[in-house]
Amino acid sequence: MSKQKIFLIAMLFVIFFFGCTAIDAGAQVSQILVTGDNVKIDFDFYPAQQPNSPAVILLPDSRCDRKYFGSFPGKLNKAGFNVMTIDFRYKDIIAKAGNMQQQVQTIQKQNLNVLVDQDMKSVLDFLSTQNSVDPKRICILGTSLGSRIALKSGVLYKTKALILVSLSGEELFPTGKILVKELLSEYGDKPILFMSFVKDWGNNFRAPEDNKMYMNWVKGKCELKIWPGEGHGVDFINIGEAEQFVLSWLKQNL
Numbered sequence: 001m002s003k004q005k006i007f008l009i010a011m012l013f014v015i016f017f018f019g020c021t022a023i024d025a026g027a028q029v030s031q032i033l034v035t036g037d038n039v040k041i042d043f044d045f046y047p048a049q050q051p052n053s054p055a056v057i058l059l060p061d062s063r064c065d066r067k068y069f070g071s072f073p074g075k076l077n078k079a080g081f082n083v084m085t086i087d088f089r090y091k092d093i094i095a096k097a098g099n100m101q102q103q104v105q106t107i108q109k110q111n112l113n114v115l116v117d118q119d120m121k122s123v124l125d126f127l128s129t130q131n132s133v134d135p136k137r138i139c140i141l142g143t144s145l146g147s148r149i150a151l152k153s154g155v156l157y158k159t160k161a162l163i164l165v166s167l168s169g170e171e172l173f174p175t176g177k178i179l180v181k182e183l184l185s186e187y188g189d190k191p192i193l194f195m196s197f198v199k200d201w202g203n204n205f206r207a208p209e210d211n212k213m214y215m216n217w218v219k220g221k222c223e224l225k226i227w228p229g230e231g232h233g234v235d236f237i238n239i240g241e242a243e244q245f246v247l248s249w250l251k252q253n254l
Contacts, residue, residue, distance in 0.1 A: 028074070033126060035089070035118040042066070043086040043123070046077035047132040054137035054160075054254035055082035055127055057120075059146030061166075061233040062100075062107045064088035072237045079247055081254075082133050086123055088115055088145075107145060108174045113152075120153040137254045139163060141246070143233035144202065148172050155186045161253045163193045163246065166233045168202030168210045181217045189220030191253040195242070199230035207232075223249070 029045045044066060048055075056076055058069050066085035073083040090110050097106040127133045139161040142150030147167040154162045172178040184192070194214055200207035208226050215224055227242055236242040 028077075033086075033122045035122045037114070037118050039089050039118065041087055041089055041119055041122070042091075043084060043126075044073065045126075045130075046073055046081075046083040047130065048077065048080055048082045049132075050080065051131050052134040053080060053082055053132055054139070054250070055084065055133045056250060056254075057123060057127075057138065057140045057150075058083065058085045059140060059142040059149050060086075060088060061144035061146055062094065062104050064091040064094050064107070064145075068234045070237055072243065075243065076247065076250070079251070081250065082127070082130065084123060084127065086119065088149075089119055112145075112148070112173045115149045116152045116156060120149065120157065124157055136160065139250060139254055141165070142167075143236075146233070151180065151183050151187070152178070154190075155183050159190075161191045161193075161250075162187070163195065163249070165195045165236060166197075166200055166202045166207055167194065167214070168196075168200070168207040170210075180214065184214060184217040185219060187218075187220070191221040192218055192223075193246070193249050193253075194222065194224045195227065195236060195246075196224075197227050197229060197231035197235070200232050202232060221253075 032040050032042055034040055058073060060066050060068060064087055066087050069085055073085050076083045090107060094103050094106055097103045127138065128135050138159045140150040140154055140159050141163040143165040147164040150162055150164060152172060170180055172180055172183065194211045196207045196211045198208060199205065203210055211224055215222055225245060227236060227239055
């Protein structure tokens with residue numbers, strides 16, 4: 001066997017070995033997931049210091065970009081949680097779409113179910129390989145578009161808790177085939193935290209009233225927090241009290 005072939009085999013072994021082992025606790029790790037339909041998505045993983053710790057998945061808004069969570073993932077991680085933030089597969093498409101209105105219009109034309117069936121499945125498969133993660137204690141926190149993906153994923157993958165920020169409207173996706181009411185009922189008695197703002201532009205500024213409506217559709221433990229002022233989705237991280245409230249809620253429900 002030639003030296004070149006021996007070197008190639010050795011390199012493949014190293015890639016396979018390190019690609020399949022759990023990530024050590026203590027530092028943020030940025031990697032790429034390859035979904036079942038062969039799409040690459042970027043993510044950051046913050047492993048907890050202790051084994052079998054709860055995990056929080058942070059899902060972005062229509063911009064599909066995890067960077068807008070800022071320092072919030074690190075704060076959750078310091079509190080003892082595994083944290084995973086991801087970019088949705090449509091990030092590059094949205095980045096070229098123009099202003100916020102154009103971005104929303106563009107994302108509405110995409111296949112959003114694939115974010116649940118492929119992107120989220122890959123995320124949960126990855127977490128299941130990590131020694132620091134207790135797979136029975138996972139919360140999905142979704143903002144705006146992410147809240148829609150979080151709700152359907154929570155039902156499909158049976159996660160322990162959900163935090164839905166700026167969810168609005170009665171239909172989950174623009175197609176209208178999936179109703180929020182049905183999914184909230186299917187989620188059963190597991191805890192849900194709804195959050196919005198007094199002036200939240202979701203559903204033409206009806207988001208706060210929509211969230212009050214959702215409270216009547218939930219079978220289990222639920223809570224609603226409407227923050228003062230104007231905001232939408234991930235804007236809650238700009239309110240110190242909101243960050244602390246989320247942290248406290250997670251500790252109580254995971």
